[in-house]
Amino acid sequence: MECNVSGREVKVKGKNGELLFTLPPGVDLDVEEGQARARPSGRQVNLAMAGTVRAIVANMVHGVSEGFERRLELVGVGYRAQAQGNTLNLALGLSHPVAHQMPESVSVQTPSPTEVIITGADKQVVGQVAAEIRNYRPPEPYKGKGIRYSDERVVRKDAKKK
Structure with missing residues (x-):
């Protein structure tokens, strides 16, 4: 399983295929040592969206590995x-x-x-x-x-x- 972030695009590739997701404004995604971490950038309002992005990326990883x-x-x-x-x-x-x-x-x-x-x-x-x-x-x-x-x-x- 492989996760790449280029600009605002997140690409997750695995045995079941490849999924793409565009990050919304106000949220950044860092991939370090096989772990993806969503963090809000700027205002407190973006904290909820960071949690949503975290859940979406987790579902993408689960989808390409297990379906x-x-x-x-x-x-x-x-x-x-x-x-x-x-x-x-x-x-x-x-x-x-x-x-x-x-x-x-x-x-x-x-x-x-x-x-x-x-x-x-x-x-x-x-x-x-x-x-x-x-x-x-x-x-x-x-x-x-x-x-x-x-x-x-x-x-x-x-x-x-x-």
């Missing part, structure tokens, strides 16, 4: 998913099938028709793709049908009583 994964579950009769190359085909009870195109840096797998695994090096992109897929059919509170994260618990409501 990130997000699991989705499809709950409902006839809800199915199938990965074909860089496209995820979904049957969600709509009048048309849904084909979701994956970005270049993200891969998708479907070990079973009701399970989707999204993997990639960039945590933000993996989470965004998972949120976009979930948005096609978010879980509803009455029957629990929809696309949910594997660790998500849907609070169920009782049906209307007379």
Whole structure:
């Protein structure tokens, strides 16, 4: 794993690829002896941004060395998913099938028709793709049908009583 800072650009390279990040104004990043240290430059307001930059760089290092994964579950009769190359085909009870195109840096797998695994090096992109897929059919509170994260618990409501 290798981390380089040139000007305001941070480049992290590892076995899972290469990620780039532009430092915001008011924060400097120093790399010494294999450790990256974010420090605010100037005003106290930049202290919070320095912590954010530290977390982003830590996620970049984790992403290029181990990667990130997000699991989705499809709950409902006839809800199915199938990965074909860089496209995820979904049957969600709509009048048309849904084909979701994956970005270049993200891969998708479907070990079973009701399970989707999204993997990639960039945590933000993996989470965004998972949120976009979930948005096609978010879980509803009455029957629990929809696309949910594997660790998500849907609070169920009782049906209307007379």
